[in-house]
Amino acid sequence: MTYCLGLLVDTGLVMLSDSRTNAGLDQISVFxxxxxxxxAGERALVLLSAGNLAITQAVVxxxxxQVQAEPAAGLLAATDLFxxxxxVGEAVREVYARDAAxxxxxxxxxxxxxxxxxxxxxxxxxxxxxxxxxxxxxxxxDTPYFQxxxxxxxxPIIDRVITRSSGLAQAAKxxxxxxxxxxxxxxxxxxxxxxxxxxxxELRIATHxxxxxxxxxxxxxxxxxxxxxxxxxxxxxxxxx
Amino acid sequence: MTYCLGLLVDTGLVMLSDSRTNAGLDQISVFxxxxxxxxAGERALVLLSAGNLAITQAVVxxxxxQVQAEPAAGLLAATDLFxxxxxVGEAVREVYARDAAxxxxxxxxxxxxxxxxxxxxxxxxxxxxxxxxxxxxxxxxDTPYFQxxxxxxxxPIIDRVITRSSGLAQAAKxxxxxxxxxxxxxxxxxxxxxxxxxxxxELRIATHxxxxxxxxxxxxxxxxxxxxxxxxxxxxxxxxx
Numbered sequence: 247m248t249y250c251l252g253l254l255v256d257t258g259l260v261m262l263s264d265s266r267t268n269a270g271l272d273q274i275s276v277f278x279x280x281x282x283x284x285x286a287g288e289r290a291l292v293l294l295s296a297g298n299l300a301i302t303q304a305v306v307x308x309x310x311x312q313v314q315a316e317p318a319a320g321l322l323a324a325t326d327l328f329x330x331x332x333x334v335g336e337a338v339r340e341v342y343a344r345d346a347a348x349x350x351x352x353x354x355x356x357x358x359x360x361x362x363x364x365x366x367x368x369x370x371x372x373x374x375x376x377x378x379x380x381x382x383x384x385x386x387x388d389t390p391y392f393q394x395x396x397x398x399x400x401x402p403i404i405d406r407v408i409t410r411s412s413g414l415a416q417a418a419k420x421x422x423x424x425x426x427x428x429x430x431x432x433x434x435x436x437x438x439x440x441x442x443x444x445x446x447x448e449l450r451i452a453t454h455x456x457x458x459x460x461x462x463x464x465x466x467x468x469x470x471x472x473x474x475x476x477x478x479x480x481x482x483x484x485x486x487x
Numbered sequence: 488m489t490y491c492l493g494l495l496v497d498t499g500l501v502m503l504s505d506s507r508t509n510a511g512l513d514q515i516s517v518f519x520x521x522x523x524x525x526x527a528g529e530r531a532l533v534l535l536s537a538g539n540l541a542i543t544q545a546v547v548x549x550x551x552x553q554v555q556a557e558p559a560a561g562l563l564a565a566t567d568l569f570x571x572x573x574x575v576g577e578a579v580r581e582v583y584a585r586d587a588a589x590x591x592x593x594x595x596x597x598x599x600x601x602x603x604x605x606x607x608x609x610x611x612x613x614x615x616x617x618x619x620x621x622x623x624x625x626x627x628x629d630t631p632y633f634q635x636x637x638x639x640x641x642x643p644i645i646d647r648v649i650t651r652s653s654g655l656a657q658a659a660k661x662x663x664x665x666x667x668x669x670x671x672x673x674x675x676x677x678x679x680x681x682x683x684x685x686x687x688x689e690l691r692i693a694t695h696x697x698x699x700x701x702x703x704x705x706x707x708x709x710x711x712x713x714x715x716x717x718x719x720x721x722x723x724x725x726x727x728x
Contacts, residue, residue, distance in 0.1 A: 398639030402668040406713055407720050415725035423720065427643040443728060453728040463726050472647055474719040479648050479664065482711055484656035485704050487684060487694040 247434035248395030250279055250294040251424060252361040253417040254373040254385045256410055258445040258452075259363040261292040262421040264395075264429070266436035267299050280440035281306050283313060283321040283364075286450040291321055291330060291364035292442045296394035297378065298349075301341055301358035308337040327372035328384070331362050335380035342380070361392045364444055371446050399431045400424030414443060422457075422467050439464070488675035489636030491520055491535040492665060493602040494658045495614040495626045497651055499686040499693075500604040502533040503662040505636075505670070507677035508540050521681040522547050524554060524562040524605075527691040532562055532571060532605035533683045537635035538619065539590075542582055542599035549578040568613035569625070572603050576621035583621070602633045605685055612687050640672045641665030655684060663698075663708050680705070 250263040263279040277299060283291040293309070295302035312320025312333075324330040338358060346356040360376040373385040375392040385392060390410045393401065403424050408417060418441065428435045443453040457464045491504040504520040518540060524532040534550070536543035553561025553574075565571035579599060587597040601617040614626040616633040626633060631651045634642065644665050649658060659682065669676045684694040698705045 396639075398637075398672070399643050401672045402640050403716070403720070405672055406716055413725075415728075416721075418726050418728065419723060420720070422726075423723075431639070431642045431646055455728065467723065470723055471719075474723070475644070475647055475716075478712075478715040478719050479644070479661070480657075482660060482664075482708065482715070484654075485659050485663075487656075487659065487696065 247432070248279060248296040249397065249400065249425060249428045249435040250296050250361055250394040251391065251400070251421050252292075252294060252363045252373050252385075253391045253404070253408060253421055254363065254371060254410070255390060255408070255412045255414060255417050256446070257414050258443065258448075259292070259365075259371050259373060260414060260417040260421050261294055261361070261363050261442040261444075262425060263294045263440050264425065264435045265438050265440065266434060268434050271433075276438070278440055280442065281310070282442065282451055282454065283309070284451055285322055288449055289322070289364065289366040290444050290449055290451045291362065291366075292444065292451070293334065294361040294394065295358065296360075297358035298354070298356075301345065301356065302360075304341045304345070305334070305337045305358060305360070308340060309334065324366060326366055326369040327362070327364060327374065330364075330366065331374035331376055331382045331384070334360050334362055334376045335382055338376060338378065339380040342378075359394055361394060365446065365449060367449055371444060396428055396432050396435050399428040403427065414445065418443060419467070422464055423471050426464075426468050426471060488673070489520060489537040490638065490641065490666060490669045490676040491537055491602055491635040492632065492641070492662050493533075493535060493604045493614050493626075494632045494645070494649060494662055495604065495612060495651070496631060496649070496653045496655060496658050497687070498655050499684065499689075500533070500606075500612050500614060501655060501658040501662050502535055502602070502604050502683040502685075503666060504535045504681050505666065505676045506679050506681065507675060509675050512674075517679070519681055521683065522551070523683065523692055523695065524550070525692055526563055529690055530563070530605065530607040531685050531690055531692045532603065532607075533685065533692070534575065535602040535635065536599065537601075538599035539595070539597075542586065542597065543601075545582045545586070546575070546578045546599060546601070549581060550575065565607065567607055567610040568603070568605065568615065571605070571607070572615035572617055572623045572625070575601050575603055575615075575617045576623055579617060579619065580621040583619075600635055602635060606687065606690060608690055612685060637669055637673050637676050641669040644668065655686065659684060660708070663705055664712050667705075667709050667712060
């Protein structure tokens with residue numbers, strides 16, 4: 247499976263993805279699920295993908311070919327994030343038009359969705375969720391995040407600590423705690439992780455890290471969060487029953 | 488949906504269930520999912536149910552009719568918990584034999600599963616998970632709990648704090664924290680809750696509570712756990728990126 251997460255706060259965006267794919271338990275591989283599209287000083291976009299790997303790779307490939315054209319088109323030509331989300335949706339629909347019938351004939355669902363976050367000059371930092379049908383929704387003040395894949399394990403901590411006014415560092419920390427809870431409880435999600443931070447109005451990707459088991463900060467999170475949870479849990483009074 | 492949880496520790500069992508059922512978002516009702524079978528001093532059994540309500544009610548009804556017979560049969564006659572789990576499985580299969588074909592013809596899955604926990608004189612406290620097919624598995628030293636329904640939100644906290652050597656009060660506290668996380672993140676799980684505690688070798692139900700929004704202990708858990716999580720989260724160092 248997959249766990250991908252995009253958080254939108256007032257000061258920017260945090261995007262995080264795992265890298266485990268599996269076709270059955272005996273076929274587990276590492277494939278990155280994060281792609282970036284950047285023209286420094288003008289735009290920084292981060293795309294996370296989940297679903298059937300052949301579908302998501304075809305979509306990403308299509309989007310990459312567009313930006314490699316001269317003059318650059320696609321995500322590097324979009325005037326705002328809404329238009330960019332539409333371009334991702336169009337790419338999904340092209341792959342759908344080509345592949346869905348054969349997939350269906352062989353009993354497979356057409357299953358590929360995306361989280362797109364970033365900022366384009368003249369526009370706010372924004373976050374979108376693009377579905378398999380190519381349609382999409384945008385994050386709001388009330389729901390400042392999107393998840394894909396194995397989203398349930400890591401949802402409670404986000405619901406409890408993140409609002410639009412959270413800081414970017416806090417959001418990155420929360421994303422990693424959420425990922426840690428998911429990795430611990432679900433075999434189909436695993437490192438290395440890809441983490442991107444886009445700061446408001448910088449119009450470039452501020453941080454792009456690969457985080458593996460040896461990453462010092464993630465190891466600290468994993469150890470201290472688990473211990474702290476146990477402490478807090480032990481400090482809560484037991485029931486009298 | 489549903490969230491049900493049974494925890495088996497060295498000193499006994501904690502069983503917890505929500506009471507929300509829904510057939511679509513516009514048909515939400517309260518139905519209890521916990522049934523107890525007790526002969527004080529000899530046996531105490533707690534049964535939790537999840538799935539299609541018509542199926543689970545039919546199974547529970549069948550089990551209750553058996554124990555009301557003279558002389559009592561069924562769960563009140565089982566010589567150990569393994570046999571009791573088999574009796575629950577048999578009841579599931581009887582309902583299957585009667586209802587599954589019609590359900591299938593109308594496009595419905597046969598979907599009803601159970602967690603059975605308790606102790607019968609001469610046997611250990613034990614915990615079983617009975618599936619829709621009437622077969623079942625038993626909890627072990629390594630996996631001392633079973634969940635049904637919306638299990639993912641509340642799984643990380645159990646994985647982090649509960650082992651077979653946890654105390655019963657701790658286990659009850661953990662079950663309520665796990666339920667709280669689930670209720671906060673999923674509309675289809677809701678109070679009132681039913682909570683049962685069976686202490687090793689007491690052979691009667693030690694505690695059987697209905698917990699609603701006004702329950703002082705659960706309210707304390709809800710408030711303090713949320714705040715404590717936020718504090719612990721804030722105390723974790725932010726990343727330097």
